Amino acid sequence: TLLHEELSGDEVLVVSNREPYLHTRTRNGIEVQRPASGLITAVEPVMRACSGTWIAHGSGSADKESVDRNDRVAVPPSNPSYTLRRVWLTKEEEQGYYYGFANEGLWPLCHIAHVRPVFRSTDWEQYEAVNQRFADAVVREARTDDPVVLVQDYHFALLPRMVREQLPKATIITFWHIPWPNSESFGICPWREELLDGLLGSTILGFHTPFHCKNFLETVDRYLETRIEHESGTISFGGKLTQVEQYPISIAWPDGDANMPTVAECRSSVRAEHGMSHDHLLAVGVDRLDYTKGIIERFQAVERMLELHPNLIGRFSMIQIAAPTRSSLDEYQNFEARVRALVQRINNRFGNGNYLPIILKAEHHGSDQVTRYYRAAEVCMVTSLHDGMNLVAKEFIASRYDDRGVLVLSQFTGAARELPEALVVNPYHIEQSADALYRAVTMPEIEQCERMRSMRSLVKDFNIYRWAGRMLLDAARVRQRERVVTKIR
Ligand code: G6P
Numbered sequence: 001t002l003l004h005e006e007l008s009g010d011e012v013l014v015v016s017n018r019e020p021y022l023h024t025r026t027r028n029g030i031e032v033q034r035p036a037s038g039l040i041t042a043v044e045p046v047m048r049a050c051s052g053t054w055i056a057h058g059s060g061s062a063d064k065e066s067v068d069r070n071d072r073v074a075v076p077p078s079n080p081s082y083t084l085r086r087v088w089l090t091k092e093e094e095q096g097y098y099y100g101f102a103n104e105g106l107w108p109l110c111h112i113a114h115v116r117p118v119f120r121s122t123d124w125e126q127y128e129a130v131n132q133r134f135a136d137a138v139v140r141e142a143r144t145d146d147p148v149v150l151v152q153d154y155h156f157a158l159l160p161r162m163v164r165e166q167l168p169k170a171t172i173i174t175f176w177h178i179p180w181p182n183s184e185s186f187g188i189c190p191w192r193e194e195l196l197d198g199l200l201g202s203t204i205l206g207f208h209t210p211f212h213c214k215n216f217l218e219t220v221d222r223y224l225e226t227r228i229e230h231e232s233g234t235i236s237f238g239g240k241l242t243q244v245e246q247y248p249i250s251i252a253w254p255d256g257d258a259n260m261p262t263v264a265e266c267r268s269s270v271r272a273e274h275g276m277s278h279d280h281l282l283a284v285g286v287d288r289l290d291y292t293k294g295i296i297e298r299f300q301a302v303e304r305m306l307e308l309h310p311n312l313i314g315r316f317s318m319i320q321i322a323a324p325t326r327s328s329l330d331e332y333q334n335f336e337a338r339v340r341a342l343v344q345r346i347n348n349r350f351g352n353g354n355y356l357p358i359i360l361k362a363e364h365h366g367s368d369q370v371t372r373y374y375r376a377a378e379v380c381m382v383t384s385l386h387d388g389m390n391l392v393a394k395e396f397i398a399s400r401y402d403d404r405g406v407l408v409l410s411q412f413t414g415a416a417r418e419l420p421e422a423l424v425v426n427p428y429h430i431e432q433s434a435d436a437l438y439r440a441v442t443m444p445e446i447e448q449c450e451r452m453r454s455m456r457s458l459v460k461d462f463n464i465y466r467w468a469g470r471m472l473l474d475a476a477r478v479r480q481r482e483r484v485v486t487k488i489r
Helices: 002-007 038-050 091-110 121-141 159-166 192-199 210-223 263-273 295-308 330-350 367-376 391-399 430-441 445-461 464-488
Strands: 012-015 022-026 029-033 053-057 072-075 082-087 148-152 171-175 204-207 227-229 234-237 240-246 281-288 316-323 358-361 379-382 406-410 423-425
Touching: 002 038, 002 464, 012 038, 012 121, 038 082, 038 148, 038 391, 038 464, 053 121, 082 121, 091 121, 121 159, 148 159, 148 464, 159 171, 159 192, 171 464, 192 210, 204 210, 204 464, 210 227, 210 234, 210 240, 240 464, 263 367, 281 295, 281 367, 281 391, 281 430, 295 316, 295 330, 295 430, 316 367, 330 358, 367 391, 379 391, 379 430, 391 406, 391 445, 406 430, 406 445, 423 430
Parallel strands: 012 053, 012 148, 053 082, 148 171, 171 204, 204 240, 281 316, 281 379, 316 358, 379 406, 406 423
Antiparallel strands: 022 029, 072 082, 227 234, 234 240
16 A cells, blocks of 8 residues: 555554543443544554554553453454554553643643643643653564654653654654644743653654644744744754644545445434434534534524524424543533533523424444434534644545535634635634524535535545655655765765
């Protein structure tokens, strides 16, 4: 395949916090689930294609019990094609590094959602310690002295430098899956210099959009003594180069989903399950229950649309799939309570015993179940207040082989740059989203078809293998150059 050519036999190691499979103990034994994570959706098919070793935090409930604690397992369970190496964290490590510094500090720091980041010294200490533990795991797993290490996301800003110190010849490609804020916002982090220094241990540092790259270069310019070539995106720091580049992430294009129910089957079965008539209009939302996703604003837009177009009351519903996430944090508990209260208020206002305008399904759904809803719906609403890329938008498009369905898409997602054929909205502007939703449910088929075809051709071409392929190709060029330069010297 494409990726094999680009790798030309190089060893690949991936590091991410989230593991691609969650093993949970249920009454029927151990069940394997795919976690709700854009990162996993994107990186897993790449790993299947190029084998190698994936190092992640062992987090499933079954795994925590020592009987099932295998450090190394071959995955996917159905068709093993690469190795999953799990790092086990203590309660304190998980609390400080994952819940604390990563998700109460960096997550709100990088997303403009008006939630204040919290920075504690104790969290920072755990973040450093856990980054070191994962860096040591990379070094232990590596069979060669110059592997390609793919570092994923904001959980591991310090790890590139730590690996570089122990494996100077490694090619380290770091991808930051969330937005990078402007230098002033980033500057409120008490450990900004340390984070930047850590990331500059990377050979290549990738973001989704040119805007995030520019923000990163400006942040480095402001807080570190470096030489930057803005034109080419290269940063020279301590005699080493880091290439900053945009790689918009994507999904694997579904080729053989012949086993999946058709659009017609999904339409009728989903409606029947919910006691709806066959011509009931449906919008779908699929998110983690996260405050960055604009779920409240989305429901307010539904409410406004029903206010403006009362003929849709009883004829339109929104099904919201909301995977629970980070739920031990106060911010997420408060958010969930606000979402539930709003759903109840809107449902009381417009609904009755037989009709609910908003159906909230706050539980984990597997990808086949999600595809069913994508296919059943007239509209998919993605209204993130801020989002690196947002792969729900691309998954919806990929599921609509019938060229029908309308995507309403927040302008604050990376995806909006690639998909202007969507109905692009500012989620803070409730009137505008309500109008777009109405336009979507009333859009003539011919217009749906034109927009959908064009979006499908883009997502099909710029799929996840392209994303990985471009990064690996750039890495191969750097490796080649380094070999030549070493020889000349
Ligand atoms: C975002 C992050 C990922 C993360 C995912 C789910 O997409 O960029 O790194 O895996 O959210 O969050 P969780 O904390 O459950 O892994």
